Amino acid sequence: xxxxxxxxxxxxxxxxxxxxxxxxxERTPAKGTLFTDMYEGVDDISLKICNxxxxxxxxxxxMKAWFINWKEKLSFHVKPLEKLGVDSDLIxxxxxxxxxxxxxxxxxxxxxxxxxxKYHLKYNNDEIAVLDNVDCKDYGPKNCRILFDNLYKxxxxxxxxxxxxxxxxxxxxxxxxxxxxxxxxxNSRSQTFIDLAINTWYYQDKLKENRLLPPPNKxxxxxxxxxxxxxxxxxxxxxxxxxxxxxxxxxxxxxxxxIPLGLSVVSTYADRxxxxxxxxxxxxxxxxxxxxxxxxxxxxxxxxxxTLDLLKLFEDxxxxxxxxxxxxxxx
Numbered sequence: 280x281x282x283x284x285x286x287x288x289x290x291x292x293x294x295x296x297x298x299x300x301x302x303x304x305e306r307t308p309a310k311g312t313l314f315t316d317m318y319e320g321v322d323d324i325s326l327k328i329c330n331x332x333x334x335x336x337x338x339x340x341x342m343k344a345w346f347i348n349w350k351e352k353l354s355f356h357v358k359p360l361e362k363l364g365v366d367s368d369l370i371x372x373x374x375x376x377x378x379x380x381x382x383x384x385x386x387x388x389x390x391x392x393x394x395x396x397k398y399h400l401k402y403n404n405d406e407i408a409v410l411d412n413v414d415c416k417d418y419g420p421k422n423c424r425i426l427f428d429n430l431y432k433x434x435x436x437x438x439x440x441x442x443x444x445x446x447x448x449x450x451x452x453x454x455x456x457x458x459x460x461x462x463x464x465x466n467s468r469s470q471t472f473i474d475l476a477i478n479t480w481y482y483q484d485k486l487k488e489n490r491l492l493p494p495p496n497k498x499x500x501x502x503x504x505x506x507x508x509x510x511x512x513x514x515x516x517x518x519x520x521x522x523x524x525x526x527x528x529x530x531x532x533x534x535x536x537x538i539p540l541g542l543s544v545v546s547t548y549a550d551r552x553x554x555x556x557x558x559x560x561x562x563x564x565x566x567x568x569x570x571x572x573x574x575x576x577x578x579x580x581x582x583x584x585x586t587l588d589l590l591k592l593f594e595d596x597x598x599x600x601x602x603x604x605x606x607x608x609x610x
Contacts, residue, residue, distance in 0.1 A: 303329035303552040308439035311429030314420060317352050320345060321436045329440035332381050343379075347475060349437070357430070363415070365400065366406045373402075374434045383438055387431040389415075389423040398423035420575045463494040467534040468541065468567050469590035474500050500530035500543060505562075505570065505586050507547065515553035523549035523584065525562065525572070532564050539567045547574055554580045 293467070305326040310318050324345050331338060338346075353374060357367045370387065377384040389410060392399060398415070414487035415423035461477040470478065475500045509523035530543025542566030548557055560574035560582075567588070574582045 303440050303504050306440045308436040309432060310436070311432040313426070313429035314352075314356050317349065317433040318436055321439075322600070323439050328381055331442055333587050336381070336382070337351040346375070346378050348507040349378065353434070356433075359418075363409075366407055369402065369407065370430075378437060383441070384431075387427050387434070389595040391422070391424065397527055400427060426543040443571055463534070464466050464541075466567050467498055467590050468492075468500075468532050468564065469505055469520060470498065470500070473502050474498070475491045477501055477584070479519075496533065496535045497607070498532045498534055498541075500527050500532070502564050503527040503530065503543070506589060507570075507572075508582040509547055509574070509582055509584040511549070511551065511554050511580065511582040513578075514551055518551045521549040521551060523547050525584065525586065527562060530562070532567070536568050538565070540565060543576075547572075549582075554578070 281366070296580040297570040303326055305322055307322055308318070308325065313514045315601050320540065324342065325343055331342075350371065354367075357365075357370050357380050361367045374384055376382075386534055387400070387402055389398040389400045391412075392398070396412065398412060400410055410423045412422050415426045418426055419538065420426045420429065482498060503526070505525045505527070507523050507525045508520065510520050510526075511518070514521075525547045527543035527545050527546050530541060532541030533539060534541075543564070544559075545562045546557060546559045550556055555576045555578055558574035558576040562570055562572035562573050564570045568591070569585075569587060574584065
């Protein structure tokens with residue numbers, strides 16, 4: 280009930296206008312003692328990134344050129360770390376992707392196991408290497424933690440002007456301009472206030488972290504209505520094809536796949552005389568827009584149906600989720 284009321288509340292405020300003044304300011308990042316060449320021009324690019332995130336404008340050619348040069352420098356420094364067992368391509372490609380999509384980079388840190396004396400390197404909480412401190416010393420610092428702390432500082436430096444707002448509503452406003460969020464608003468399946476409440480609950484802990492975040496890669500649904508065209512194999516002639524109502528009792532949609540796919544458990548209602556009006560089955564979602572399903576009832580009468588995501592026509596996703604994300608801080 281708590282999350283249902285929360286969803287209703289967030290849906291209501293999504294009807295209200297939202298505005299918030301924000302002026303990006305140049306901010307010099309905390310620079311490490313290593314990888315110093317990666318900080319060249321970073322103050323200026325940091326301000327540009329903040330402004331791009333805020334106003335939603337396209338990244339210009341000068342910025343793209345800086346990004347490419349930055350990746351080359353990063354590769355120069357990270358490739359040698361393969362000798363330590365580090366997956367350099369994972370770090371390089373993900374760091375570059377976060378830069379070109381204006382998404383805040385994933386965390387990198389090395390922590391020491393006091394029993395073994397080895398350092399465990401984690402990338403976004405996933406362990407990717409176990410390091411001997413003597414190997415890290417070959418790169419200059421006295422231990423592995425300092426080495427990768429310096430690397431992470433260099434990777435996040437372009438986002439310094441944006442990050443200063445990360446623990447505020449203004450920071451969430453910036454995050455909403457992220458390319459990934461823009462895709463989420465435009466391309467994911469429509470959501471009712473119940474779906475909104477479920478996804479709010481699912482994502483709230485991550486949103487409370489002090490960093491800009493990408494959107495979730497999946498959506499959850501419950502009691503989600505759809506208008507469908509239902510064909511009953513066993514109905515009398517003239518009743519076989521009917522407009523019907525489908526209710527998704529529970530569902531999931533992986534909206535970000537190359538071909539987005541989802542699945543729901545549904546019940547359908549079609550006003551028929553020759554067969555039972557209510558049937559149950561499964562519903563498949565394709566490309567965030569198209570759905571089809573198979574149904575049956577207690578008399579073993581079968582049917583198929585198709586539909587489009589018509590709720591998209593009436594949904595202002597961007598406004599809805601702006602309020603959703605800006606109010607998550609108050610939960």
